[in-house]
Amino acid sequence: MKYLNIIAAIAVLVSFTNCSDDNKIVPTEPEANLIIKFQFDPAQERLNNLGEPAAVAAGNAAQSPDFARMSANYIEFAPNAxxxxxxGEIVFEGPKTTAGGSNAIDFQNVTFAGDGDTFLTIPLNDVAVGNYKWVRVSLAYQEGAIQLLSNGVDYTGTLASFVGYNNYITSFDLNGSTIEVNDNKSQGFWAFETQGFTVQGQAPEGATTVPNPLFNSSPIPQGSCVVTGEFENGLTLTGNETNDVRVTLSFSINNSFEWTEVNADGKYEPNAGEQVVDMGLRGLIPIVAN
Known part of the structure; x- marks a missing residue:
């Protein structure tokens, strides 16, 4: 009887052990993501609307802003020209609203990223398998420091430029100063702050540069601010990726803030009547890293 009890106990123990093995949780591989980062490069080639190298226009001057952050409203991968x-494959669309009347970017709910920061992280399973050669990015907002001259004194100010096709803005903070808008603003609306003093303006329609090397084969609507860039070696997604795919969107800010010169000294002097004519980015190079 004693031996029978021992055998029964062993049988119960084996039963529990087998049950434990059957229900053991097997670790799964972490989900691979598409990670998109921003980079602002003042040394990157300066392009025009056709994606061709461009110098600053005669009679104008320009500088490369020290951008603190940007926002995009749309990102798309395109397989060919x-x-x-x-x-193409739309991987991101920002928030929109009709609160100001016509459809517009909802500035109060946009996503921002600084130089070297991550703007977007999504599962790679959400991106269609394919070979992509181009990326299109519709920019919405840029904010950073620029230099100006006023009454013989050099100042550093903070520039906010709304480069999206249409922007609904309630208010925004600019270096501690609150700018009230509560309206839709078209592409080229800007505000500037220095020493607690703020001023607003509107660049001329169509003046914002939007480089598109595919102008002839794949044009973009006027005022859309969809900057186009080419992957040097393409971007291939097979659907079998186990590691994150990182894409850095390198934007050229090479002399991207441009104004008309009244005093030919290369310095921005708003008090002298010098007018902002361009705040657009000057090129896009997408860089892939696995």
Missing amino acids: TTLLGE
Whole structure:
């Protein structure tokens, strides 16, 4: 009887052990993500709307802002040069609203990223398998420091430039100063702060540079601020990735803030009547790292 009890106990123990093995949780591989970062490069080539190298226009002057942050409203991967806008793989669309009347970017709910910061992280499973050659990015907002001259004194000020196609803005903080808007503002609206003093303005329609090397085969709507860049070696997604895929969007800010010169000294002098004519980015190079 004693031996029978021992055998029964062993049987129960084995039963529990087998049950434990059957229900053991097997670790799973972490999900691979698409990670998109921003980079602002003052040394990157300066391009025009056609994606061609461009110098500062005669009679104008320009400087490279020290951007603190940017926001995008749309990111799309395109497989070839004839892929029309919207027919590629759209990996990001920002918030929109009709609170100001017509459809506009909802500035109060946009996502920001600084130089070297991550703007977007999404599962790679959410991105279609394919070979992509181009990326399109619709910029919405830029904010950073610029230099100006006023009454013989050099100042550093903070510039906010709304480069999106249409922007609904309630208010925004600019270096501690609150700018009230509560309206839609078209592409080219800007505000500037220095020493607690603020001023607002509007760049001329169509003046914001938006480089698109695919101008002939895949044009973009006027005022959309969709900057186009080419992957040097393409971007291939197979659907079998186990590691994150990182794409750095390197934007050229090479002399991207441009104004008309009244005093030919290369310094921005708003008190002299010098007018802002361009705040657009000057090129895009997407860089892939696995």
